Structure formats: structure tokens, C-alpha cells
Amino acid sequence: MLTVDGITMRFGGITALDGVGFAVEQGTAVGLIGPNGAGKTTLFNCLTRRCTPDEGTVRYEGEDLLSVPPHAVAGYGIARTFQNLGLFQHLTVRENVMVGAHHRGRTGYLAAALRLPRVRREEARLHSLAQELLRRLDLADVADHPASDLPFGTLKRVELARALAVEPRLLLLDEPVNGLSHGEVEVFADLIRAVREDFDLTLVVVEHHMGFVMGLCDRVVCLDFGRTIADGPPEQVQRDPAVIEAYLGAAA
Numbered sequence: 036m037l038t039v040d041g042i043t044m045r046f047g048g049i050t051a052l053d054g055v056g057f058a059v060e061q062g063t064a065v066g067l068i069g070p071n072g073a074g075k076t077t078l079f080n081c082l083t084r085r086c087t088p089d090e091g092t093v094r095y096e097g098e099d100l101l102s103v104p105p106h107a108v109a110g111y112g113i114a115r116t117f118q119n120l121g122l123f124q125h126l127t128v129r130e131n132v133m134v135g136a137h138h139r140g141r142t143g144y145l146a147a148a149l150r151l152p153r154v155r156r157e158e159a160r161l162h163s164l165a166q167e168l169l170r171r172l173d174l175a176d177v178a179d180h181p182a183s184d185l186p187f188g189t190l191k192r193v194e195l196a197r198a199l200a201v202e203p204r205l206l207l208l209d210e211p212v213n214g215l216s217h218g219e220v221e222v223f224a225d226l227i228r229a230v231r232e233d234f235d236l237t238l239v240v241v242e243h244h245m246g247f248v249m250g251l252c253d254r255v256v257c258l259d260f261g262r263t264i265a266d267g268p269p270e271q272v273q274r275d276p277a278v279i280e281a282y283l284g285a286a287a
């Protein structure tokens with residue numbers, strides 16, 4: 036279970052988040068929505084330890100996540116994808132996925148330097164994990180291509196494979212369908228639903244595409260001006276007058 040409580044984050048005179056709280060039960064998918072500037076990215080950055088809030092707590096499986104340094108978050112079974120893809124363009128697809136796998140590597144530097152047998156066993160395990168993910172996400176044919184050669188839609192799958200290589204229980208998706216065509220969104224939504232099931236994932240998704248959020252998430256949290264204005268099942272949040280007003284106000 037992920038519990039976010041009383042998160043407040045200020046940038047100079049701007050209060051980006053103002054006492055935001057919600058909980059994500061293990062195995063559920065929660066969508067974070069809200070008009071531009073509502074505070075979604077700032078909240079996501081607090082969850083992924085890219086920033087530290089001024090006030091509040093974030094706990095995952097009882098651990099105080101705010102005391103965990105950003106590079107150690109993967110060790111707690113938490114992975115993320117990036118809005119603008121967090122891939123290494125000059126590396127191959129397979130190497131990018133292996134980068135994810137190594138975030139979760141369980142061997143220390145000394146053991147790795149000495150190439151102890153357990154290091155070799157761990158390397159072999161990570162290679163076969165990467166191979167399985169490449170197959171599962173239909174990337175086997177492009178495994179040895181540099182990322183820079185591939186279309187955006189394929190890179191989205193590489194990004195997902197890299198995150199899954201961390202062997203997460205909790206996966207945080209930052210605008211996963213941003214930049215995809217209408218048809219690609221539906222295919223990617225099916226893929227996310229399938230991997231969620233296969234890997235028994237808990238999901239937190241920041242996304243502007245309402246159809247995607249409503250079709251994937253069990254619960255939706257809507258932010259506006261740094262505050263939670265709705266939290267409930269997708270159909271309920273979609274009909275909530277405060278949510279409609281926030282979006283219409285943003286469009287006006």
C-alpha cells in the first residue's frame with residue numbers, strides 16, 4: 036500500500052501542492068488527473084523522489100519513502116516511466132532494458148569486481164529476464180537495434196520493458212500515452228492492462244487522456260490548484276461538478 040498524506044510543496048510564492056493525500060491499495064490502478072498546473076507532475080516527482088516536499092509523508096509498504104535516496108527507490112520494488120522517455124539513445128533496446136534490470140541487481144560492487152559465481156548467476160538471471168521482457172513486449176526483433184533508430188511507439192514499449200526489468204510491484208507511469216496516435220493509445224492501453232495482470236502490478240498513472248485513464252484505473256484522484264478536489268471511481272469523478280468546473284474553467 037502506498038500512502039500519501041498532507042503533501043505540501045512550494046516553489047517560492049507558488050504553492051504547487053497544498054496538503055494532498057490519498058492511498059493506493061496493492062494491486063489497484065490509480066489515475067492522477069487535473070488541468071494544466073494542477074500539481075500532478077510535482078506530486079509524481081515527490082513519489083519518485085525527484086523532489087522532497089516541504090511537508091507531508093509518503094509511505095510504501097510501511098517504509099518512509101521520503102527518507103530513501105532517489106537511486107535506492109528501485110530497491111523497494113518501485114519503477115517509473117518518463118513523459119519524454121528516459122532511454123539512452125545510443126544503446127540498443129536490449130542494453131536499455133538491462134539498465135533497468137541492473138537497478139535491481141542484488142550484488143555489491145566488490146562481488147561484481149571479483150566476478151564471483153553468484154555475480155555470474157545474477158548476470159545470467161538478469162539476461163534471461165531481459166530476454167523474456169523483450170519477447171513479452173514484442174521487441175525481440177529490434178533487440179539489437181540502437182534506440183535512436185526506432186519509432187516513438189516502439190520506444191514507448193522499450194521504456195515499459197526497462198521499467199518492468201526493475202521487477203516492480205509499484206509502477207508509476209508519467210503520461211504514458213502522450214504523443215501516441217488514437218490507434219496506438221488503444222493498443223498501448225491493452226498492453227498496460229495485460230502486463231498489469233501478468234506482473235501483478237500496482238499502478239499510479241498521471242495522464243491527460245481521459246479515455247485511457249477511465250479505461251485503466253480503478254480509482255481517479257483529481258487535483259486542482261494543488262488540492263484534491265475529487266477521489267473515487269472513474270465514473271463518479273468524471274461526473275463530479277467540481278471536476279467538470281475545473282476542466283471547463285481551464286478551457287475558458
Ligand SMILES: Nc1ncnc2c1ncn2[C@@H]1O[C@H](COP(=O)(O)OP(=O)(O)OP(=O)(O)O)[C@@H](O)[C@H]1O
Pocket residue numbers: 046049050051069070071072073074075076077078
Ligand atoms: N520547478 C518549479 N519552479 C517553480 N514553479 C513550479 C516548478 N514546478 C512546478 N511549478 C509550478 O507548480 C504548479 C504545479 O505545476 P505542475 O507541473 O506540477 O502541474 P501539472 O498538473 O503537472 O501540469 P501539466 O498538466 O501542465 O503538466 C504550477 O503553477 C507550476 O508553474
